Amino acid sequence: MLTDQYELTMLQAALAGGTAHRRAVFEVFARHLPGGRRYGVVAGTGRFLDALAEFRFGDAELSFLRDRGVVDEPTLDFLAGYRFTGDVHGYAEGECYFPGSPIMVVDGTFAEAVLLETLVLSILNHDSAVAAAASRMTHAAGGRPIIEMGSRRTHEMAAVAAARAAHLAGFATTSNLMAGRAYGVPTAGTSAHAFTLLHDSEHDAFQAQLDSCGPGTTLLVDTYDVAKAVRTAVELAGPELGAVRIDSGDLAVAAHDVRELLDGLGASGTRIVVTGDLDEYSIAALATAPVDGYGVGTSVVTGSGVPTAAMVYKLVAREDAAGELRPVAKKSVGKPSRGGRKVAFRALADGTAVAELVTTATLAATPENARPMLRPLVRAGEIIGREPLAAARERHRAALAELPAAARQLSHGDAVIPTVFS
Amino acid sequence: MLTDQYELTMLQAALAGGTAHRRAVFEVFARHLPGGRRYGVVAGTGRFLDALAEFRFGDAELSFLRDRGVVDEPTLDFLAGYRFTGDVHGYAEGECYFPGSPIMVVDGTFAEAVLLETLVLSILNHDSAVAAAASRMTHAAGGRPIIEMGSRRTHEMAAVAAARAAHLAGFATTSNLMAGRAYGVPTAGTSAHAFTLLHDSEHDAFQAQLDSCGPGTTLLVDTYDVAKAVRTAVELAGPELGAVRIDSGDLAVAAHDVRELLDGLGASGTRIVVTGDLDEYSIAALATAPVDGYGVGTSVVTGSGVPTAAMVYKLVAREDAAGELRPVAKKSVGKPSRGGRKVAFRALADGTAVAELVTTATLAATPENARPMLRPLVRAGEIIGREPLAAARERHRAALAELPAAARQLSHGDAVIPTVFS
Known part of the structure; x- marks a missing residue:
């Protein structure tokens, strides 16, 4: 039909x-x-x-x-x-x-x-x-992995197909669990601002996530103050902290600042993931920033224009x-x-x-x-x-x-x- | 999931x-x-x-x-x-x-x-x-009905939801049969260029469609030569011909020409439906053209930008x-x-x-x-x-x-x- x-x-x-x-x-x-x-x-x-x-x-x-x-x-x-x-x-x-x-x-x-x-x-x-949009983004990202996270920006079943198409064209992973189950696309995802806000403090939220997911997890650091959050994250997780995610602000500037801060705290192995309305152009603009991975939502599931x-x-x-x-x-x-x-x-x-x-x-x-x-x-x-x-x-x-x-x-x-x- | x-x-x-x-x-x-x-x-x-x-x-x-x-x-x-x-x-x-x-x-x-x-x-x-795009298009169309026909331009299940949303926002009908069955949206549709091309002549194609669907049907008149097709259509269907559809060219000019031709052939009750990459702006531009209905595809299912x-x-x-x-x-x-x-x-x-x-x-x-x-x-x-x-x-x-x-x-x-x- x-x-x-x-x-x-x-x-x-x-x-x-x-x-x-x-x-x-x-x-x-x-x-x-x-x-x-x-x-x-x-x-x-x-x-x-x-x-x-x-x-x-x-x-x-x-x-x-x-x-x-x-x-x-x-x-x-x-x-x-x-x-x-x-x-x-x-x-x-x-x-x-x-x-x-x-x-x-x-x-x-x-x-x-x-x-x-x-x-x-x-x-x-x-x-x-x-796939055409994802292919361009993948190239723009160089060898850095991209996670597809646009499910919420498109029809619920289109989201599953979009995750499949993005992976086909080079994206590393998807947030969409159904795409994992239906097509074997690797899935990823840790936490949103809501998780931090649920807790009485950012400290409590990070501790709860680390207790549950281990130090290899990705902590979201831009709910309140990025620098303070990064310090709290490394204090709690130690230098084994897997990654931090930045979802707002000038991502290039923020990535440089956070890299410097992490290195200063001895967490030189902790990766930086950036998200927030990225497309192939903004990914390309971040080529020289100390970024280890990207999360892309709206632009990939809507074909970037x-x-x-x-x-x-x-x-x-x-x-x-x-x-x-x-x-x-x-x-x-x-x-x-x-x-x-x-x-x-x-x-x-x-x-x-x-x-x-x-x-x-x-x-x-x-x-x-x-x-x-x-x-x-x-x-x-x-x-x-x-x-x-x-x-x-x-x-x-x-x-x-x-x-x-x-x-x-x-x-x-x-x-x-x-x-x-x- | x-x-x-x-x-x-x-x-x-x-x-x-x-x-x-x-x-x-x-x-x-x-x-x-x-x-x-x-x-x-x-x-x-x-x-x-x-x-x-x-x-x-x-x-x-x-x-x-x-x-x-x-x-x-x-x-x-x-x-x-x-x-x-x-x-x-x-x-x-x-x-x-x-x-x-x-x-x-x-x-x-x-x-x-x-x-x-x-x-x-x-x-x-x-x-x-x-729905936001469909609402604008509905207003641009004045009282003229719009048929949603964009299923082929979006994910197959998104198409069903799009037909529902467009109808909610004022579209009259949809081409999508699943939207008819799942949500009761009125459905419509008659024929494509492929039907004309299937036959050994446009005459044969129109005759077959009229035999099957009756003179109230909509004949597609731009496969070869529009004026010739309109004459053939009225010759075969008589003045009871329901409508003709124009899918290419300068739609305003074509609508004026076809209206004049239909009236001259005594088919003043035959309606003119236009289709072909229409959006709210091109619909508005056709306000003074003798058009009786619009078919809209790509632009409505993709939210018109x-x-x-x-x-x-x-x-x-x-x-x-x-x-x-x-x-x-x-x-x-x-x-x-x-x-x-x-x-x-x-x-x-x-x-x-x-x-x-x-x-x-x-x-x-x-x-x-x-x-x-x-x-x-x-x-x-x-x-x-x-x-x-x-x-x-x-x-x-x-x-x-x-x-x-x-x-x-x-x-x-x-x-x-x-x-x-x-």
């Missing part, structure tokens, strides 16, 4: 008109990279495959559609037996993509494939937007009355599409990406100095593309390393490599 | 330290209205109450927490028996709010209330951001060692909080709002010319604040009508009424 109504009304009309079972090829692509991004990051593929396996219309859903008069009985019959039996190819999760990259290719009957539009796009648009990835799902080929597969394309002003089923390759020179090659031609072999981008995800309805999240995380690291250095500039600009259509 | 890890580590430390069962009051509020908005819209209250009723830690969750070593056994025991037994008051859903408004007040033990932070904020921040509402959940009072409830507040630079449990009133002059009064005082009665904003939602753990979505929709209409006219300006600015603390 994670479906737009028009998918069902189109299905009804196509069933009645005899065109519903024509073979149809839909492609997912982005016309542009919003927000002046240099590259996109494919994320959500694994979640889509999980959702596809569960994509059914049960009795409760069918009753709703019948009672509301959304579609007629033949359409309800079709939906009751719905299974996707076609093929899906796609860019592997973690790959980078560019304008026009055929990120996913769904090949089935019109009836089977049209119903997947909303599901495919919801998942890929959300997860890829988060680009909350959705602008991917669309378009019919590019379908069978005609004679049973032949024909390319199709709309001609809408400003939003034309390119007809024909596509394949894609990343052209490389000395191991560095130089172009995205997208072609409707049937090639006998992979072009020289290029690697194929599409891999099978679903074959005749059977899901064959599942993989551990760690594989996607490692793939993203490699895919990003393969791009020209300009990809890692944070300023707005064009895609870092051109897409060449043929 | 829609919880941040630090809520559980704080719980563990407080249980061990003997402070977990102190009475604690947390408040949800927004320090500012992001994006230069003149007012905020409370949305998600009903979803929060539903989620609260289901907020439990089951065996699978407890096993995960145990296996990962997130918390100790006494904490797991507490979680196994977790029920919220406190009180919640809040602004009713659909109300407008302002910086510092105590949108929700959660009164329980620290242990019971701290666990709700992520859940409360995820729901209210997401839904209120969407403000994807999250910046609400926070802060401890404002808690019992001390002597059992007395004391106000507490952090002093973090730039993010101080105001201690003490608050009540709020909307001050009115001749029926128009003039100020938001927020006080920590215990008042004997509602101040003159003011209405109380907090109402009971949960009493001793029992959920008593549920209401039909239609009630929240009607309340928002009334709450917005009560604000000064400047509230309806689309330009960036300050909150339309001041918040007066005492």
Whole structure:
């Protein structure tokens, strides 16, 4: 039922008109990279495959559609037996993509494939937007770990997917426990200001946390006075104190002051974690500050200004009355599409990406100095593309390393490599 | 499990330290209205109450927490028996709010209330951001209906909540079928470009849709040539054609051209629906165009530039060692909080709002010319604040009508009424 109504009304009309079972090829692509991004990051593929396996219309859903008069009985019959039996190819999760990259290719009957539009796009648009932001932040952080802590700034289930996408793109950990359980993302978190305020003094609060969590914990030091809190923390925990967290003020200045103070107190091994409305730009600005880790919330779960990835799902080929597969394309002003089923390759020179090659031609072999981008995800309805999240995380690291250095500039600009259509 | 890890580590430390069962009051509020908005819209209250009723830690969750070593056994025991037994008051859903408004007040033990932070904020921040955008768009559209069709641009479950929030704030319908089933939001939708492209001609596609859906349907006319499509549509459907949809090009120019064409063909009753990256500004710009309805996607589900509402959940009072409830507040630079449990009133002059009064005082009665904003939602753990979505929709209409006219300006600015603390 994670479906737009028009998918069902189109299905009804196509069933009645005899065109519903024509073979149809839909492609997912982005016309542009919003927000002046240099590259996109494919994320959500694994979640889509999980959702596809569960994509059914049960009795409760069918009753709703019948009672509301959304579609007629033949359409309800079709939906009751719905299974996707076609093929899906796609860019592997973690790959980078560019304008026009055929990120996913769904090949089935019109009836089977049209119903997947909303599901495919919801998942890929959300997860890829988060991953693109997280990838930039990870690079900005250098080797310093980032914890994702934005659950409270986005829809409660989007938060779980966002934690997954951020980890895929390089974040170390998440605060979201459900993401830990559902996807194995490492989780982290110690305390908030409320914990300090609960106690009759900051001293009591730190003591309670140290008693419970041990000296390796992270103490939050900006509830009242930072310097006083740091002194109390080291007095209670000793030099084994794991870390302190600063959540307000000028973080660069505060980090320098706290580092000096910690070192002076003999706690040179105690780390400094900073949080508080960080994004890729403010992380980059803290590169020379003595910071050991970042916590990022709002900006990563909302895609740092680009909350959705602008991917669309378009019919590019379908069978005609004679049973032949024909390319199709709309001609809408400003939003034309390119007809024909596509394949894609990343052209490389000395191991560095130089172009995205997208072609409707049937090639006998992979072009020289290029690697194929599409891999099978679903074959005749059977899901064959599942993989551990760690594989996607490692793939993203490699895919990003393969791009020209300009990809890692944070300023707005064009895609870092051109897409060449043929 | 829609919880941040630090809520559980704080719980563990407080249980061990003997402070977990102190009475604690947390408040949800927004320090500012992001994006230069003149007012905020409370949305998600009903979803929060539903989620609260289901907020439990089951065996699978407890096993995960145990296996990962997130918390100790006494904490797991507490979680196994977790029920919220406190009180919640809040602004009713659909109300407008302002910086510092105590949108929700959660009164329980620290242990019971701290666990709700992520859940409360995820729901209210997401839904209120969407509702604020939808409210502005609804006003910009005048009396013309708007269909929400952004499901594909946001997380698949966020889409359902977004459709609910948009309807609450004035949208007529949604494309999202799950929102129809779960919340009774009216659903709508007819066809996409893919349906036209599926057929051997636009003529065949329109005929199939008309055969299946009747002449009252909406035909999409911009797949190839708009004027040709409109002629074909009226030729096939006659003047009873319900509507045509234009999804590309200069929508104002196209609407004028299509209106003239329809009228010339005798289809003066056929409506014109426009879609395609609309937001409140482009809707306002179409006010004088002959448009009968709008479809809005990306911009409403992403809060039109403000994807999250910046609400926070802060401890404002808690019992001390002597059992007395004391106000507490952090002093973090730039993010101080105001201690003490608050009540709020909307001050009115001749029926128009003039100020938001927020006080920590215990008042004997509602101040003159003011209405109380907090109402009971949960009493001793029992959920008593549920209401039909239609009630929240009607309340928002009334709450917005009560604000000064400047509230309806689309330009960036300050909150339309001041918040007066005492």
